[in-house]
């Protein structure tokens with residue numbers, strides 16, 4: 340039986356609660372050596388090595404360069420010298436800055452709240468110290484785009500919040516809590532393209548999914564399930580009650596529901612042989628294909644098997660949910676869905692929201708036996724250390 344228990348505890352405490360900061364490492368796929376910061380809205384204080392040096396207002400610019408393990412700071416007129424740490428501290432809740440990496444060249448991004456800069460030997464560590472809800476709005480926008488319905492954004496908000504809190508101790512030895520890459524969820528800065536995203540975050544403030552031991556769940560999501568989600572243990576080692584396979588009609592007929600590919604038959608046979616399928620040399624070629632009415636964990640030939648997820652990874656397919664047909668010298672692949680298939684299908688959830696389902700309905704459809712509750716009501720042992728230390 341599927342069910343979600345909604346724990347209605349301390350609802351009123353969400354209102355007026357103190358903003359929860361989170362530290363996000365920016366441009367984490369690059370080694371940034373020089374950057375420009377623009378004050379886009381509100382006011383900031385510039386602190387170098389903990390000392391206030393300047394007040395910035397809208398339109399002010401700072402140039403930051405890594406030189407001999409320190410950050411060199413200039414504005415349009417002055418040279419502030421070198422520092423071992425820089426902080427751009429917002430003086431209001433509405434302050435926004437724009438950050439552009441010059442070396443290497445990366446187009447600029449807007450961020451809410453504060454910027455911290457720590458010079459390392461070979462690069463500058465750039466950290467956005469930002470209110471958790473504003474961070475989550477940026478993540479939801481980056482992970483799902485600006486064109487979905489509000490109930491979808493609420494479901495996605497709860498998953499992104501759960502995921503973020505569960506991952507929060509991953510980067511502590513690098514000086515921040517979370518990175519801005521898919522490793523920790525994609526974050527490209529401030530949400531600007533649909534105000535309903537931040538509204539959805541605020542309306543579900545604090546809400547996460549926990550299991551029946553009050554542990555944050557692995558809040559998995561993917562672009563499109565292709566019509567059936569994947570059981571977590573078919574991809575990952577651990578089996579968990581809340582990530583089982585569900586038949587998902589909502590993901591059919593969406594933009595990533597189907598894909599096609601072609602590979603050469605010789606390459607496919609060589610691949611199977613290389614992966615231990617010895618019988619390939621003696622069985623009829625017509626049976627060396629794959630059919631999945633339902634998702635299968637393995638492709639089995641005689642006594643040998645290969646995991647479907649391995650085939651997906653090795654060939655770079657969009658999903659592990661596909662059929663294969665020999666066709667002359669080649670093999671046609673007709674695929675379903677996009678992504679690992681575990682947890683919530685984003686396109687399926689968007690369709691459910693358009694059809695009038697609530698965010699509770701959506702999460703209940705994709706996750707089994709979970710509690711929806713405020714993370715501040717979880718026991719300390721279930722929360723990231725980073726959060727407890729603040």
Ligand SMILES: [Zn+2]
Nearest residue numbers: 517518522523
């Ligand atoms: Zn990360």
